[in-house]
Amino acid sequence: MNVDDLVAIDIHTHAEEPCGCARDDGYDEFQAAMAKYFRNPAGKDGMLPSVQQTAEYFRERRIGAVIFPVDSERNTGFRRYSNEEVAEICAENDDILIPFASVDPWKGKAGIREIRRMARDFGVYGFKFHPTMQGFWPNEHQFYPIWEAIQEEGKIALFHTGQTGVGSGMPGGMGMKLKFSNPMAIDDVAADFPDLQIIMAHPAFPWQEEALSVCMHKPNVYIDLSGWSPKYFPEILINYANKLIKKKVLFGSDWPAITPDRWLRDFEDAPFRDEVRPLILKDNARRLLNL
Structure with missing residues (x-):
């Protein structure tokens, strides 16, 4: 990867389509609800972009992309997509894709073995967790061996925080409980x-102010700006990004729910300082990922 040639690094993109299997039961309904929530035509009438198609899209735009599946088998019943296959496709497109993996924390010792295997044999840079979708409190001590393994392997843990589009508008929100994604639970893990x-x-x-407080207080915590158009960012987030945490804020789109084209277009009109923009778009991620 020639990082100098990249316009930006997108720290948050999803591998939503399976690499080597068909969509799971109920997945069409789930993705249609997601598409409605994000006002995104993708997912309503057809398949979402594959990992290979994602690589081609980002390559055309000279944007590096961290990409991952989400393993939430216990809480959703959807069989997960293979971490290994995602990592292998990333290796074939390592000029533009940066692999993360995902392990359902409820898998315990089996999950820890997979974390070590993905780190050592497949060279993933980190692991994605979604407390609401996976149905767990990150600060419960039964999950601490997961965080210990990732720390020992020198990898990054990426946690969803705040409200989610997952299950929005579906009966009971598809059983998703928002409380699990309060960033104060991450504060315990960071400490x-x-x-x-x-x-x-x-x-x-x-919980925007809670998230900013954790990021300010804990040197090992960063914030990504994915999942929202910058034109909807709260004023306090922009103020902190411009000053107090300017080296800890990362560009993320939430592809394919939100495209980088849309995010970057709205970012141009948002009141970020000129000297902060390159930090958010690439420099902070480059340093964190050690690229």
């Missing part, structure tokens, strides 16, 4: 694992 690099994903509505 107890000070060498674990953590990214809190998304403007953390309705």
